[in-house]
Amino acid sequence: xxxxxxxxxxxxxxxxxxxxxxxxxxxxxxxxxxxxxxxxxxxxxxxxxxxxxxxxxxxxxxxxxxxxxxxxxxxxxxxxxxxxxxxxxxxxxxxxxxxxxxxxxxxxxxxxxxxxxxxxxxxxxxxxxxxxxxxxxxxxxxxxxxxxxxxxxxxxxxxxxxxxxxxxxxxxxxxxxxxxxxxxxxxxxxxxxxxxxxxxxxxxxxxxxxxxxxxxxxxxxxxxxxxxxxxxxxxxxxxxxxxxxxxxxxxxxxxxxxxxxxxxxxxxxxxxxxxxxxxxxxxxxxxxxxxxxxxxxxxxxxxxxxxxx
Amino acid sequence: xxxxxxxxxxxxxxxxxxxxxxxxxxxxxxxxxxxxxxxxxxxxxxxxxxxxxxxxxxxxxxxxxxxxxxxxxxxxxxxxxxxxxxxxxxxxxxxxxxxxxxxxxxxxxxxxxxxxxxxxxxxxxxxxxxxxxxxxxxxxxxxxxxxxxxxxxxxxxxxxxxxxxxxxxxxxxxxxxxxxxxxxxxxxxxxxxxxxxxxxxxxxxxxxxxxxxxxxxxxxxxxxxxxxxxxxxxxxxxxxxxxxxxxxxxxxxxxxxxxxxxxxxxxxxxxxxxxxxxx
Numbered sequence: 001x002x003x004x005x006x007x008x009x010x011x012x013x014x015x016x017x018x019x020x021x022x023x024x025x026x027x028x029x030x031x032x033x034x035x036x037x038x039x040x041x042x043x044x045x046x047x048x049x050x051x052x053x054x055x056x057x058x059x060x061x062x063x064x065x066x067x068x069x070x071x072x073x074x075x076x077x078x079x080x081x082x083x084x085x086x087x088x089x090x091x092x093x094x095x096x097x098x099x100x101x102x103x104x105x106x107x108x109x110x111x112x113x114x115x116x117x118x119x120x121x122x123x124x125x126x127x128x129x130x131x132x133x134x135x136x137x138x139x140x141x142x143x144x145x146x147x148x149x150x151x152x153x154x155x156x157x158x159x160x161x162x163x164x165x166x167x168x169x170x171x172x173x174x175x176x177x178x179x180x181x182x183x184x185x186x187x188x189x190x191x192x193x194x195x196x197x198x199x200x201x202x203x204x205x206x207x208x209x210x211x212x213x214x215x216x217x218x219x220x221x222x223x224x225x226x227x228x229x230x231x232x233x234x235x236x237x238x239x240x241x242x243x244x245x246x247x248x249x250x251x252x253x254x255x256x257x258x259x260x261x262x263x264x265x266x267x268x269x270x271x272x273x274x275x276x277x278x279x280x281x282x283x284x285x286x287x288x289x290x291x292x293x294x295x296x297x298x299x300x301x302x303x304x305x306x307x308x309x
Numbered sequence: 310x311x312x313x314x315x316x317x318x319x320x321x322x323x324x325x326x327x328x329x330x331x332x333x334x335x336x337x338x339x340x341x342x343x344x345x346x347x348x349x350x351x352x353x354x355x356x357x358x359x360x361x362x363x364x365x366x367x368x369x370x371x372x373x374x375x376x377x378x379x380x381x382x383x384x385x386x387x388x389x390x391x392x393x394x395x396x397x398x399x400x401x402x403x404x405x406x407x408x409x410x411x412x413x414x415x416x417x418x419x420x421x422x423x424x425x426x427x428x429x430x431x432x433x434x435x436x437x438x439x440x441x442x443x444x445x446x447x448x449x450x451x452x453x454x455x456x457x458x459x460x461x462x463x464x465x466x467x468x469x470x471x472x473x474x475x476x477x478x479x480x481x482x483x484x485x486x487x488x489x490x491x492x493x494x495x496x497x498x499x500x501x502x503x504x505x506x507x508x509x510x511x512x513x514x515x516x517x518x519x520x521x522x523x524x525x526x527x528x529x530x531x532x533x534x535x536x537x538x539x540x541x542x543x544x545x546x547x548x549x550x551x552x553x554x555x556x557x558x559x560x561x562x563x564x565x566x567x568x569x570x571x572x573x574x575x576x577x578x579x580x581x582x583x584x585x586x587x588x
Contacts, residue, residue, distance in 0.1 A: 014424060018431040025440050136577065140570035142521045144528050144544065145562040148551050156552055245433030249525060263436060264529070267443050275440060283431050 003298055011291050015284065016069075022279045023065045026272045068276070077277035086277040090259055097258035099170050100250065101243040103178030108185040109236060113229070115186075116193025120228075121220065123198050131194065135187035143246070147180045147253040164255040177254040181247060185239045192235055196228040203227075230300050237293030241286030315582040325578045328571035335568050338383050339390035346380035350538045353377070360554045370556045373546055381538060382560050388450060388527075388539035389568060393520040395454050400462040401512045405505065407462075408469025409496050413477055423470070430463040434522065435529070442531045453532055457519055465508055465515070472504035479503075510580040517572035524565055540565045 052058050056067060071078060077086035119131035138146070154176060155163035161176035200206060201224050209219045248260030259278050266274035319325045338345050354376035363370040369378035411422035441456050442448060448456075476482065477500055485499050526532035527541025528548075535542070540561040547557035 010424070010427070014427040014431060017424070017428040021428060022432065022437070022440070025437075025444065136573055137566075137570065140517065140521075140573050141562070141566045142524050142528075142569070144525060145558070145566065148548070148558055149562075152552050152555070152558075242433070245436055248435050249529070252529070264439065267436075267439050267531075270443075275436075279433065279436055279440070282433055282436070286431055286433070 004295055007291060007294050011287055015287050018283050018287075019069070019280045020062075020065055022283065023068065023276055024061060026275050026279075027061065027064070072277075072280060077281075078273045080271055080273050086274050089274065090262065090278065093257060093259045093262050096256050097244060097247050097251070097260060099174050100177055100181060100247055100256060100258060101240065103171065103174045104182030104185070104243050105236070105240055107179055107182040108189050108239065112186040112189030113193050113232065115190040116232075117197060117225065119190065120194040120197030120201070123194075128194070131190055135190050138183050138187040143180065143184060144249050144253060146183050147177075147250055150176060150180050151253060173256075177250050177256060180253070181243060181250040185235075185243070188239075189232055189235060193228065193232050196231050197224060200224045200228045230297065233300065234293050234297060237289050237296070238286075241282065241289045244285060245282050315579070318582040319578060322578050322582075324574050328574040328578075331567055331571040332575065335386055335390060335571070338386040340387075342384050342387065346377075346383040348377050348380040350381065350384040351376060351536055352380070360550060360557065362554065362556050369560045370554075372543065372557065373550070378556070378560055381543060382540070382564055384538045385540040385543060385561060386564065386568075388533060388537065389520045389523065389565070391450060392454055392457065392523045393516040393568075393572070396457040396461060396519045396523075397512050397516045399454070399458045400515070401465060401508065403458070403462045404465035404469050405501070405508065407466045408473055408508075409501065411466075412470040412473025413492070413496055413500065419470070422466070426463045426466050429460065430467075432460060434460055435525065438522075438526055439529065439531050442526065449537070450533065453523060453526070457522060461515070461519060461522075465511055468511055469504065469508050472507060473500055476500050476504045506583050507580075510576055510583065513576035513579060514573055517569040517576070520565070520572070521569050 056064055059067075068078060075087065077090070079085045080089065115131050115135075119128040122128055151163050155161045162173055163176075165173065201220075203224075206219060206224050209223050210216075214222075245260075247258055248264050250256070251258045251260040252264070263275055263278040265271075266278075343349075351374070354374045355371075356375045358367075358371040358375040359373055361367070361371045361375075367377050367379065369382060372378050372381055407422050407426075411419040437460055438456050441459070442452070445452060477495075482495060482499050485495055490499070523532060524539070524541030524544070527539050528545045530545050533539050533542050535546075543561040544558065547554070551558040
């Protein structure tokens, strides 16, 4: 319990520092958003003053940030400079990105751990070599290259998957983008599982279990695998935040109307409030996932809990 | 001793030689593109040849502007290699200094450095880089380097700090301290050489990741801009034509992948050679 409190006490300042940093970066963007809103037309000084007061643009940055965070905790992400609430703008888009990230995540978890176990059990064998070579290759190819290749070959030429949009809903429209988004993490999970399993299979407790006469199945499944998955769980937890944030590229290629696409447009249109809203929420997810993993880590491995507390 | 063992191990690995050769070619292309390419960057382009596929006289075909694709792709090497290597070197220097200071002194300095690392670790890469790069539209290759360093020093710093903490209580450090060595001497002469190996391995893997990251930003259109030439930019410009003209996708992607792959494989075999546990 003390360990949990300690971790929480560390996470809170990090959360505020990170979001403040993002807030500062976004609102340090050159160019006046109110003037940008008016386009080429001159803006009367009075209108400008009223608008600046309405969006509190003349307050010190720290005060603006404080006011903004108060709103965020009440579920209010502010509004765009055209008066639309940011939360409304993002409502439908969150669902798209969450489905995409979740598909990718499940793909990483199931296929990644499966391949890792396959390779780790027969170290040096054909399956092991294939998995190692395949995963190195997948890690090396940038996601957008994987995306276009998969879209053209699997979607367009072979017609196995829809190539763009969300018309077929989940899972149809999300399978291919999910696999593309999850490919990097999948390779990583497979390698991590393999290394960890290989190390654990050599541990004394595994030899003891084998010596006691337990079947190979029980030794691997009950003893070795459970311990091997600790680092994998850590990675999978942290990676969920990465997947949400990394979805921008995949959403672009497969034309999925998610938050990634929205935030990318908003950055280029200097829609500060949208950018800050999305990135703040992403950072929150990221830090919460990290925290959850750390706490889970303590549960899975009592040594960590005792060592750190 | 360790270095000698590692070399003996490396010498016998095919993967090591393969990736070294690929990287040497890539570095040569980056340094002297004229040796490989017939034409200069964006030179002698003919719009009538736009998007034409490979043919005699143009091994890789032509790009959107009708420039010889082989020459363009060769010239794209420099951006990737320069950014990949310089980002990694700067990030490594930062992480070695911060890791040494935090790990060695502990206390407030360590707490501050660790929290700062957490803060930067929490910024999503693509979004964070995009925000900064859009704020400063006239950026060249060095601004890209700065942004990638800013978002990329955290992992190595954490690793270095952990290593320093593990090494600083060892007997040889205590012995040197008792002989009157100063803090700085302890850090530089005794702790650093014994803790830096894993950081160097991660740095090698990191070059590959940085190159992929830089290409991603170029591809998204927020990185380097025309008239700069880079693989990511080539893929950005051609992205709507991939289905009909696959050569526009294949060649820059091939070079990009081969380079990244070589750095990753090199890092992998060096790690295996330095870590006898996995043998």
